[in-house]
Amino acid sequence: MSHTIRVGDLVTGEAVVLDLRVAQLASRAVAFAFDVAVQFLLLLFVYLVLPISVDDALLTALALTLVVLVLVGYPTLVETLTRGRSVGKLVMGLRVVRDDGGAIRFRHALVRALGGFFVDFWALGLGGAVALFVSLFSPQGKRVGDYLAGTLVIRTRVPRQDVELVDMPPQLADWARGLDLSQLPDELVLAARQYLSRYHELGEKARWELGARLADDVGAAVRSPRVEYTHPHPYLAAVLAERRRRAAG
Known part of the structure; x- marks a missing residue:
């Protein structure tokens, strides 16, 4: 079954809905x-x-x-x-x-x-x-x-209590510090947060395919594509953790 990504009703091929907060x-x-x-x-x-x-x-x-x-x-x-x-x-x-x-x-x-x-x-x-x-x-x-x-x-604003904090993967910390995050769209950040927060609800195939699509979009935005053998989860976690670090600093 094919996997599709839609903001507002982000659905994987396993029918796991990742709600990205459609405006009321x-x-x-x-x-x-x-x-x-x-x-x-x-x-x-x-x-x-x-x-x-x-x-x-x-x-x-x-x-x-x-x-x-x-x-x-x-x-x-x-x-x-x-x-x-x-x-x-x-x-x-x-x-x-x-x-x-x-x-x-x-x-x-x-x-x-x-x-x-x-x-x-x-x-x-x-x-x-x-x-x-x-x-x-x-x-x-x-x-x-x-x-x-x-x-x-x-x-594009997520209430503080709903934000899933992610840790920086140690092996990607130095790489993440050199990223240009100025062109990273808020909607991709929200999608990545939802993916990471519900990662364990997904089957292995959905984890990889959905994560890979998100990681590829994020990589294009930050001009540092994910290396093919790098799993999407640590890649996305590194980007979001670095974004949070800069916002806090």
């Missing part, structure tokens, strides 16, 4: 409120700099164009550049990821923004009722834009 509606609503505030400030700025010497028809056209650019362009640009973290999501510790757990790209951010503008929030004039209704009935809290883009929103 309340936290998404607060993040959205922050983003709306930023968009309102952008619109206010645009309004103040619009030329007032043009005729009413042209002024209306300019205003509508700029409103769409702010309401669609802002989330598209920000989520593309930050790999799924708008201002509101950064404040609330959330991130948009693809359904397969990978980082979103421009097309995902654009489809989400278009879905948000035309269906979820603005164009229908329903004040976000569509997004609220769809999210309430979605197992992963998705709105229409997420379904269209193939994305979901996850929490």
Whole structure:
């Protein structure tokens, strides 16, 4: 049986679910409120700099164009550049990821923004009722834009009591000190934590295959691929232990 990895419902071929904390509606609503505030400030700025010497028809056209650019362009640009973290999501510790757990790209951010503008929030004039209704009935809290883009929103902050502390494998300590962890995505850190914390629930084949996929993704992010004969468990444990050491120091 093949093994698949999905953030939010991380499943192994042995049907062991590794829950990676899909964002709840309340936290998404607060993040959205922050983003709306930023968009309102952008619109206010645009309004103040619009030329007032043009005729009413042209002024209306300019205003509508700029409103769409702010309401669609802002989330598209920000989520593309930050790999799924708008201002509101950064404040609330959330991130948009693809359904397969990978980082979103421009097309995902654009489809989400278009879905948000035309269906979820603005164009229908329903004040976000569509997004609220769809999210309430979605197992992963998705709105229409997420379904269209193939994305979901996850929490990147783990409560302290839920974090499984891992020890540094002595043989990898020197290697880990030289790692560049600046590009290590939070969603991969969460996946690795869940894998390590539930390692003993997995069969031997799942331990290796699921761990190898995670380790390969982590290795690409830290630019130090796992050596083929190195087991994924100590490799991932070394990366997470080093990350914790730097955060504490």
